[in-house]
Amino acid sequence: MKSLSKYLILCIVVCLAEPISAEAQTVSSINFQELESIISKNESEVLVLNFWATWCKPCVEELPAFETISQNYSLIDVQVYLISMDFAKELNRVQQYIEKKEIKSKVVLLDEPDYDSWINKVDSSWTGAIPATVLISKKENKKEFYEQKMDIKGLQARIENLLN
């Protein structure tokens, strides 16, 4: 009986703790049309789209830079979207990854397997290699594209430039 009450207490503690760890966002799968609507409905001064994948070494190495940007700017100024190019069947793996790494930036999985049909619409100079990053400035209607690994210094400088 004593052990049962112990178990009950443990249960209550775990249940109470649950909402705290449940803060992690749920990654949803979107198609290209939905990505286009994210872009067209954007309200932030600068929209940052980073194309990445959990298995992509340079991508995960640059994620902290994007996280820093998300934390340092208000949504009025900057909105970051981490767009996972993991295969659609790996959605769960992406979910686990962002929970483990406590990723706060918005994460979506782009499930649009006919790559040739949309890569040029993101940017005509994109070869399709990841990581790749797009910065879209609402005010000036300007777009910058980088097919490379970004560091926080470079990323911040570009965002500051677009904000001012």
Add this chain to the structure above:
Amino acid sequence: MNKKSLSVLSIALIIGLIGTYSFKKVRASGKAIAASPIAMQSFIDGYEVGDEATDFNLRNIDGKMVSLSNYPSAKGFIIAFTCNHCPFSKAYEDRVIALNNKYAPQGYPVIAINPNDPAAYEEDSFENMKKRASEKGYTFPYLVDEKGIGQLYGAARTPHIFVLKKEAGKYIVKYTGAIDDSAQDPASVSKKYVQDAVDNLILNKPVVTQSTKAIGCSIKWRGDI
């Protein structure tokens, strides 16, 4: 042809080769600066359809050197820049084997080239290339790119295919891009880009879709070249 004119010809050829190479490099860096305020953009300006592709001499997993000129009876080639570690390369392994099985007998063998730096990806080391090729039963060469051939061709990611056709002793690029339109699921393929291109070349017809793009793994070029 006498000895003197032969040596003049070879000197001219060497100068020509160096010229082409440095010209490409200048073009590539010029474009990178124009396209990006941040230096060192990884954009590479390689071959386009219609360009003449260079032959190479690269080490195969069996230790032997392989060149396109080793295939005098080939009508062309399916050059696949690919590697071990990349999920897209893995997803296409069986389809690359199928391409070689189908087209090598028709004069278009597959030549696979791994352009990645094994220092960055242990899975792409020479030993692991040998291992993967034997596990999968590769029936085609799987070469180590120790000479920057991937940069010269403009391989932008893995996998990245270049279909070449031999025309008057030259290797002309006829298609560049993805294998098909469904990396994730072979059962959902609706456009077989490489297959359609090679089928047309075999029939001496023009290639309809000459280049495509696909999501792929960026290439970590070797630091030792």
